[in-house]
Amino acid sequence: MTYLAAVDYDVIRSLYILAFAMFIFGLRLVTSPKTARQGNLIAAIGMAVALVATLLIDTVGDYWLIALGIAIGTAVGIPAARNVKMTAMPQMVALFNGVGGGAVALISWADYRNALATGGNPALATLIPILFAAIIGSVSFWGSNIAFGKLQEIIPSRPIQLPGQKIINVGLLLVAVGSAVAIAAGTESQALFILILVSAAVLGNMFVLPIGGADMPVVISLLNAFTGLSAAAAGIALDNVALIVGGILVGASGSILTNLMAKAMNRSIANIFAGGFGGVVLAGAAGDGEEKPVRSTDASDVAIQLAYARKVVVAPGYGMAVAQAQHTVKELAGELEKRGVEVDYAIHPVAGRMPGHMNVLLAEADVPYESLKEMDEINPEFQETNVALVIGANDVTNPAAREQTDSPIYGMPILDVDKAESVIVLKRSMNTGFAGIDNPLFYLDNTQLLFGDAKESVQQVLKEVEEL
Amino acid sequence: MDLLTEITILILGAFVGFEVISKIPNTLHTPLMSATNAIHGIVLLGGVLLIGTVDGFLNKLILVIAIAFGTINVVGGFLVTDRMLEMFKARRRPREAEEK
Numbered sequence: 357m358t359y360l361a362a363v364d365y366d367v368i369r370s371l372y373i374l375a376f377a378m379f380i381f382g383l384r385l386v387t388s389p390k391t392a393r394q395g396n397l398i399a400a401i402g403m404a405v406a407l408v409a410t411l412l413i414d415t416v417g418d419y420w421l422i423a424l425g426i427a428i429g430t431a432v433g434i435p436a437a438r439n440v441k442m443t444a445m446p447q448m449v450a451l452f453n454g455v456g457g458g459a460v461a462l463i464s465w466a467d468y469r470n471a472l473a474t475g476g477n478p479a480l481a482t483l484i485p486i487l488f489a490a491i492i493g494s495v496s497f498w499g500s501n502i503a504f505g506k507l508q509e510i511i512p513s514r515p516i517q518l519p520g521q522k523i524i525n526v527g528l529l530l531v532a533v534g535s536a537v538a539i540a541a542g543t544e545s546q547a548l549f550i551l552i553l554v555s556a557a558v559l560g561n562m563f564v565l566p567i568g569g570a571d572m573p574v575v576i577s578l579l580n581a582f583t584g585l586s587a588a589a590a591g592i593a594l595d596n597v598a599l600i601v602g603g604i605l606v607g608a609s610g611s612i613l614t615n616l617m618a619k620a621m622n623r624s625i626a627n628i629f630a631g632g633f634g635g636v637v638l639a640g641a642a643g644d645g646e647e648k649p650v651r652s653t654d655a656s657d658v659a660i661q662l663a664y665a666r667k668v669v670v671a672p673g674y675g676m677a678v679a680q681a682q683h684t685v686k687e688l689a690g691e692l693e694k695r696g697v698e699v700d701y702a703i704h705p706v707a708g709r710m711p712g713h714m715n716v717l718l719a720e721a722d723v724p725y726e727s728l729k730e731m732d733e734i735n736p737e738f739q740e741t742n743v744a745l746v747i748g749a750n751d752v753t754n755p756a757a758r759e760q761t762d763s764p765i766y767g768m769p770i771l772d773v774d775k776a777e778s779v780i781v782l783k784r785s786m787n788t789g790f791a792g793i794d795n796p797l798f799y800l801d802n803t804q805l806l807f808g809d810a811k812e813s814v815q816q817v818l819k820e821v822e823e824l
Numbered sequence: 825m826d827l828l829t830e831i832t833i834l835i836l837g838a839f840v841g842f843e844v845i846s847k848i849p850n851t852l853h854t855p856l857m858s859a860t861n862a863i864h865g866i867v868l869l870g871g872v873l874l875i876g877t878v879d880g881f882l883n884k885l886i887l888v889i890a891i892a893f894g895t896i897n898v899v900g901g902f903l904v905t906d907r908m909l910e911m912f913k914a915r916r917r918p919r920e921a922e923e924k
Contacts, residue, residue, distance in 0.1 A: 379863055380840055386859055386909075387848045393909040396859050400902040403866065410869045417876025418884070425871065425888040429895020436896070437903035442911075445854055448904060452861040452897055459893035463870040466886045470878045481827040580857055587867045588837075592830050594870050600830060601837045602866035608841025609860045613853060705850050712853025719911040726914065730850050 364414060369597070371409035376601045378402025383605065389725050406598045442720040443677045446576065446710040450504040453579050457496025460586040461553060464490040467593060468549050476544050485593040487536040490549065491556045492586035498560030500579050506569065507709055513569035521566060528559040569674070570751055571628050572709040574617040578625065581610025613711050620705035620731075622757075622767040650786070653804040655813065658780050659820030662688075663695055665742035669734060671702045671771050672714050675748015675784065679810035685747060686721040688818045695821075701727055702734040702744075702771045704752035735772045744776035746797075748783075748810045754795045765793060779803040782813050855908045862901025868894025 379402045385395025410416065440448045464486045471478045471486075478486070505511035518524065532555040535548045567575050584606025591599025618625050662668055670689065676682060689699040701723065707714045715728055729737075738744060746753055749771075756763040757770045773779050774797055781798060783805055797803055806813050848856050871891035875884060 376837075380844055383841075383856075383859070383863075384844045386852060386856055387845065389849075389851060389909075389912045390914065392852055392855060392912065393906060396855070396862075396902060396905045396909055399859060399863060400898075403863070403898055403902070406866060406869060407872070410872050413873065415877060416872055421875055421884055421888050422872050422891060425875075425891025426868075426895045428888075428892040429868070429897075430899050432892070433896040433898070433900030434903060437900040437907065440904060442908070445858075445904075445908070448900075449854070449857050449861060452858065452901055452904075453864075455893045456861065456864040456867060456897045459865075459867045459871065459890040459897070462886050462890040462893070463867060463874065466871075466874055466878060466883050466890070469880075469883055469886075470874065473879065576857070580860060583864050584860065587864055587870075588834055590867060590870050592827070592834070594873055595825050595830070596869060596873060597825070597830075597833060598869055599866055600833050602863050604834050604837035605841040605845075606860040606864045608838050609845045609856060612842065612845050612848070613857065616853075703850060705853075710854060711857060712850060712855070715851045716854045716908055716911070719908070719913070722911075722913065724914055725851050725912050728851055 364412065368409045368412055371405055371412075372598045375402040375406035375409065375598060378405065379602060379605055383609070406602070410596075410598070442716055443680055444508075445716055446572065446708070446713060447504050447507040449710060450500050450507055450576055450579070453576070453583050454497050454500030454504060456583040457493045457500060457579070457586060460489050460493030460583065460590050461497055461556075462493075463590055464493060464593065465549065465553060469546060472544060472546055477539065477542065480540060482593050483540055485589040487539060487552065489586045489589040489593060490552050491532050491536065492582050492589065494553045494556035495560040495563065496579050496582040496586060498557045499564045499575075499582075500560075502561055502564040503572065503575055503579065506564070507572065511565075515568045516565045518562075521562065525559060525562050528555050528562065531555040532559065567628065569709065570706070571621070573706045573711050573713070574614060574621065574625065574628050576710050577610055577613035577617050579610075581607050581614055584608070584610050617706055617711055620769060621765075622769065650798050651804045653780065653806055655806065655816035656820045657804075658806055658817045659824060661743050661778060661780065662692055662697065662745070662817065663821050663824050665692075665697050667698045667700075667737075667741050668692060668743045668745060669700050669702050669738065669741045669773070669776065671704070671707075671744060671746045671749050671753055671773050672718070673704075673707045673747065673749025673752060674709060674713075675750075675782070675810050677708055677713065677717055677748070679748065681747060681811035681814050682717040682721040684811055684814040684818060686718070686723050688814055688821065689723070691818060691821050699727070700729050700734065700737070702731070702773070703728050704731055704749070704771050707749055707752050731769060731771060738772045738775040741776040742778065744773035744779045746773055746779060746781040747814070750795055751793060753797055754793060755800075756793065756796050760796075763793065773797070774800055774802070777802065781805045782810050783807055784809060851912070855905050855912075858901050858905040858908065862898055862905060865894045865897030865899075865901055868898060870894075
């Protein structure tokens with residue numbers, strides 16, 4: 357019997373090895389657009405292998421309850437994934453992140469309760485990862501839910517700050533870590549464990565609330581890294597290699613993205629989480645209340661400029677996502693290309709609300725991915741661009757980041773749209789961007805503004821181009 | 825398994841992860857994120873491992889919820905990633921723009 361179990365366990369470990377190999381190979385393929393879909397499928401099969409292997413472990417029981425959990429998860433997951441709109445992808449990712457963190461927090465709680473019921477605190481090698489998983493999982497669950505709320509605009513996406521926020525946050529962290537230390541030092545108390553979960557939950561709320569919409573790509577990436585690390589910790593606690601490897605791969609991916617996003621905004625992660633990006637800036641912007649002249653234009657004029665250009669670069673931002681204008685933009689680009697105009701898209705790494713947000717939207721509209729140029733690639737091309745068409749992007753095109761040393765976004769790499777011969781900005785109104793910063797781009801001599809909903813504006817321009 | 829072996833696996837996993845994923849182009853950041861969300865759903869295994877060993881209604885309930893959450897990640901994550909990736913198309917002549 358023991359012999360059989362030992363053999364079984366080797367089989368299980370071999371299956372786990374197969375599963376990681378599939379995760380790693382799958383992720384490797386996801387880094388190129390041509391093979392990405394295949395990579396995703398391979399990773400999914402790896403997941404199925406890991407699940408089957410785990411079900412074979414002899415201590416696993418309660419198959420009906422497992423089936424129930426999986427059935428509920430499937431019943432929720434499939435329609436959610438099928439029906440979500442591409443524009444709502446940031447919310448979806450935030451929600452999935454949160455659910456993952458929540459699962460980790462719940463598992464660590466059940467594991468601790470079980471330990472208490474069967475002989476008290478486990479050994480530190482198990483206990484410390486449980487406590488770590490509880491804190492990070494809970495922060496990640498609640499933080500992601502707040503991020504979801506902000507993206508879905510259930511909660512105002514402007515930074516929300518309470519007086520003494522930083523002190524409260526430090527206090528909450530101390531409560532969570534302090535309780536964890538108390539448990540690790542030998543206190544056996546479920547109440548203390550719940551205190552950890554609750555203080556980490558409040559901390560998760562408090563830590564995302566003060567972050568403005570423009571910083572969302574960083575937050576989502578960081579929460580992604582957190583959920584990964586919490587799963588890896590749970591893996592150590594449960595002595596399960598599959599969890600360790602799966603978790604750390606996600607942790608690595610999230611960390612890479614966090615770093616890339618922070619770099620794309622020229623801000624340190626600490627600085628972003630100190631919060632109040634928008635808050636601080638608003639005060640500055642309110643200071644110079646004078647009205648500066650802008651040149652507004654109309655659809656027919658824009659149509660003429662576009663149709664007779666050699667090269668047009670579209671710089672999309674969150675505004676395009678909100679207006680769901682991506683299909684119309686693609687139609688306009690198609691019409692222009694028919695007339696021999698070269699059309700490219702300039703994608704800033706933090707345009708939109710999550711890493712790669714614009715790419716997904718434009719891919720949805722059938723824009724081939726080679727037309728989507730990354731910032732470093734497109735910036736030198738603006739000098740020979742006749743018209744830069746800025747659609748609902750603001751901060752990522754703000755020349756103040758290059759020139760005004762006192763600007764809060766100074767030093768952030770931007771799309772140099774202002775270097776184009778002419779710049780047309782599609783904008784809903786003269787409100788400042790998400791970060792609340794005034795944009796000198798609007799007042800340049802070569803800039804014209806076309807006011808209105810992005811989609812309607814593009815539609816009108818398209819009609820005018822067709823009539824030319 | 826002893827702690828040091830597990831930490832070894834963790835560290836090596838981190839290096840492999842960094843190495844493999846650092847080559848990701850901006851274009852695929854969102855699908856990468858949702859694919860890693862799906863992989864994160866592996867926490868469901870934690871629930872599966874524990875649920876047979878715990879007693880009491882509350883423990884079982886907590887773990888059924890955890891398994892459901894993990895499954896949402898796995899199923900939803902892989903599906904939504906597939907939906908996204910399906911849309912990423914090359915131009916008719918993808919040969920020249922191939923980057924490596």
